[in-house]
Amino acid sequence: MTERLEAGGNADAFEQLMHAHERQVLGTALHMLGRLEDAQDAAQEVFVRLHRNMRKLDSADAVRRWLYRVTVNVCRDMLRKRHDTSALVEMAAPEAGPERLAEEAQRSRAVAQALRQLPEKERAALVLREIEGLSTREVAEILGSSEVTVRSQICSARMKLRRLTQEFLGKKV
Amino acid sequence: MTCAEWQERIAAEEIDAGVRAHLASCGDCAEFVRELEANAAALREVTVPAAAYAAVRARVRAEVRRPRRRWIWAWVCAGAAAVIAALVLLATPRRAQLPLPDVAYAATPPHVIVPQTPVRVVRHRHTKRLAPRRELARAEQPMTIKLQTDDPDVVIYWIVDGKGEAL
Numbered sequence: 001m002t003e004r005l006e007a008g009g010n011a012d013a014f015e016q017l018m019h020a021h022e023r024q025v026l027g028t029a030l031h032m033l034g035r036l037e038d039a040q041d042a043a044q045e046v047f048v049r050l051h052r053n054m055r056k057l058d059s060a061d062a063v064r065r066w067l068y069r070v071t072v073n074v075c076r077d078m079l080r081k082r083h084d085t086s087a088l089v090e091m092a093a094p095e096a097g098p099e100r101l102a103e104e105a106q107r108s109r110a111v112a113q114a115l116r117q118l119p120e121k122e123r124a125a126l127v128l129r130e131i132e133g134l135s136t137r138e139v140a141e142i143l144g145s146s147e148v149t150v151r152s153q154i155c156s157a158r159m160k161l162r163r164l165t166q167e168f169l170g171k172k173v
Numbered sequence: 174m175t176c177a178e179w180q181e182r183i184a185a186e187e188i189d190a191g192v193r194a195h196l197a198s199c200g201d202c203a204e205f206v207r208e209l210e211a212n213a214a215a216l217r218e219v220t221v222p223a224a225a226y227a228a229v230r231a232r233v234r235a236e237v238r239r240p241r242r243r244w245i246w247a248w249v250c251a252g253a254a255a256v257i258a259a260l261v262l263l264a265t266p267r268r269a270q271l272p273l274p275d276v277a278y279a280a281t282p283p284h285v286i287v288p289q290t291p292v293r294v295v296r297h298r299h300t301k302r303l304a305p306r307r308e309l310a311r312a313e314q315p316m317t318i319k320l321q322t323d324d325p326d327v328v329i330y331w332i333v334d335g336k337g338e339a340l
Contacts (some may be wrong), residue, residue: 018233022226030221039221044279047233113216120174130213136186154186162208 017063018047024064024132025071031127032075034116042074049074050144068132073125079120083127106169114164121145122157129154141155180205 025046029039049070050063055064108162121143128139129150140150179195179202182188196203320329 018230020228023221026221026226026229030219031216036221036225040225040232043229044232046238047229048236052239107211108215108218111212112219115216131216151185155181158184158209161212165212
């Protein structure tokens with residue numbers, strides 16, 4: 001992959017990169033933005049930027065980290081531009097199928113709703129750490145913060161997420 | 174240490190032997206850990222429909238191809254502009270060598286807006302009414318007519334005698 005990128009970023013290499021990272025980009029954007037249409041817009045912007053910058057990225061890991069960083073930045077820009085925050089709870093939580101308990105599906109929706117209530121930076125830190133499974137150091141690099149700050153943001157985000165989820169589920173906090 | 178403080182440490186991933194020992198003996202904090210894990214699992218379960226990926230790919234492909242076309246047209250336009258500029262440069266010296274025809278001087282005058290009542294520039298030095306004879310003589314004195322053109326920077330002054338003929 002790296003050699004192909006160095007060779008000049010041809011269309012095949014770009015297609016491969018898109019396929020390899022679309023879950024990462026679209027998933028992160030969906031968790032950040034909470035609406036599939038917005039997440040698609042963000043993912044499109046991220047991949048267009050990747051197309052312009054792929055020659056500068058010299059390894060698969062560099063591409064992965066670069067994509068996380070750009071995805072978070074694009075989502076932040078979109079969140080700042082978005083004035084209407086009322087329709088932020090459209091994130092597609094899984095439907096309660098026969099194999100799933102209704103309580104779990106309810107929790108998924110409540111958690112998705114709670115995630116939307118978190119401050120932008122805490123949400124980004126939590127998404128990268130909890131959902132994408134990055135280390136605190138990686139999250140700090142991507143967000144341009146210190147590890148201490150990120151740890152604090154993640155801690156705060158988890159506590160708030162728990163409290164809000166309980167509120168949405170109608171439990172005592 | 175209170176349970177709230179233990180939970181802060183757990184949420185901050187500061188897990189050590191002390192935290193583990195507390196978790197083994199505290200039902201509330203163990204439940205707190207289970208809740209955090211359930212929330213994280215719920216977040217990870219959110220799925221993106223497969224069609225959404227294909228739609229993004231299609232939109233990206235369309236987007237990355239568009240600028241190339243723009244560049245091609247930009248080059249075509251730039252080339253055409255360069256050719257036109259070269260032709261103009263080649264033609265310009267020849268024209269300059271030719272004597273200008275007389276008709277060039279007889280070009281149509283600029284469109285002027287003539288005031289309906291020409292302003293007569295008169296300076297009254299005497300408050301006394303002039304004698305009719307002197308007033309008549311004064312009427313024969315030249316008048317200045319100010320003509321305003323469409324161009325605010327161009328103002329034409331036209332001096333005429335009392336009969337309205339140009340001087």
